[in-house]
Amino acid sequence: MRKTIREIDNNEILKTLKIDCEKCFGFCCVALYFSKTEGFPNDKKAGTPCVNLKADFTCSDHKNLRKKGLKGCTAYDCFGAGQKVAQSTFNGKNWREFKGLQNQMFEVFLVMRQLHEMLWYLGDALTFVSNKNMKDQLSIRIQEIEQLTKLDANSIMNIDIEKYRTKVNSILRMANEIAKDKIAKYKINNSKNKKNLKLGYDFIGTNLTDTNLIGANFAGALLIAANMKNTDLKGANLIGADLRDADIRGANLEDTIFLTQSQINTAKGDYKTRLPKSLARPAYWESEK
Numbered sequence: 001m002r003k004t005i006r007e008i009d010n011n012e013i014l015k016t017l018k019i020d021c022e023k024c025f026g027f028c029c030v031a032l033y034f035s036k037t038e039g040f041p042n043d044k045k046a047g048t049p050c051v052n053l054k055a056d057f058t059c060s061d062h063k064n065l066r067k068k069g070l071k072g073c074t075a076y077d078c079f080g081a082g083q084k085v086a087q088s089t090f091n092g093k094n095w096r097e098f099k100g101l102q103n104q105m106f107e108v109f110l111v112m113r114q115l116h117e118m119l120w121y122l123g124d125a126l127t128f129v130s131n132k133n134m135k136d137q138l139s140i141r142i143q144e145i146e147q148l149t150k151l152d153a154n155s156i157m158n159i160d161i162e163k164y165r166t167k168v169n170s171i172l173r174m175a176n177e178i179a180k181d182k183i184a185k186y187k188i189n190n191s192k193n194k195k196n197l198k199l200g201y202d203f204i205g206t207n208l209t210d211t212n213l214i215g216a217n218f219a220g221a222l223l224i225a226a227n228m229k230n231t232d233l234k235g236a237n238l239i240g241a242d243l244r245d246a247d248i249r250g251a252n253l254e255d256t257i258f259l260t261q262s263q264i265n266t267a268k269g270d271y272k273t274r275l276p277k278s279l280a281r282p283a284y285w286e287s288e289k
């Protein structure tokens, strides 16, 4: 029998993948290993609470994270996995009270985060493809991953993540090809007097302001401290790109593909930077004078 394809509202999907720390029990501040050199307050093992995590699961240094240069904390995004594990998988039980469940909770959080990240990319792909067949394929994958997120804790820990990641990556590649074709004409018409982007992944500190970035493939690229001020990044693929301190003031990122909140949180933007609707403008970006 043919499987029914539920019509997916990508905005609804992306909304459920936003972090909601009030509904979480500080999983990212406990479950993860982190180090001082990566912008966290100290070096700590996975499963040990951060020194700043209070008994009520809030951060005692929350207001000073940026001032103190704790970029690891300000950039991290769990894609809503924290509240899902806390409220859905474990029905509101927290790891301080239910010590026997601690390790299971932390392990489930790490798997859930990966599932939610896949959902984010699939939901994002739905925003830029119009091809019916591709939309259906994305919707089927979304439904499949959503079902996994609803499993019980033991089943979640036994998910073969790599198997699903391979399937998701394959469909995202196809969606990317479609997006490239769509953008081709726009690129030709709007790239006068611009240099072609050189091949490669290393753009650390590079001045890209006079380069044609429309439809650029920045998948996995190092754009740390790159100057991309006032550039047009329509259709650019930014999956996994490192945007730490990249200057995107005045840049147009509205129609970029596979961009996440944590990438935006690490970049240097301003009130003129244009973002996809699904992403929030960081409060600390330059505001209008």
Ligand code: SF4
Pocket (backbone or CB within 6 Å): 028, 029, 040, 041, 050, 051, 052, 053, 054, 058, 059, 060, 061, 062, 070, 073
């Ligand atoms: S400093 Fe605050 S936000 Fe960062 S890991 Fe510690 S408790 Fe969490």
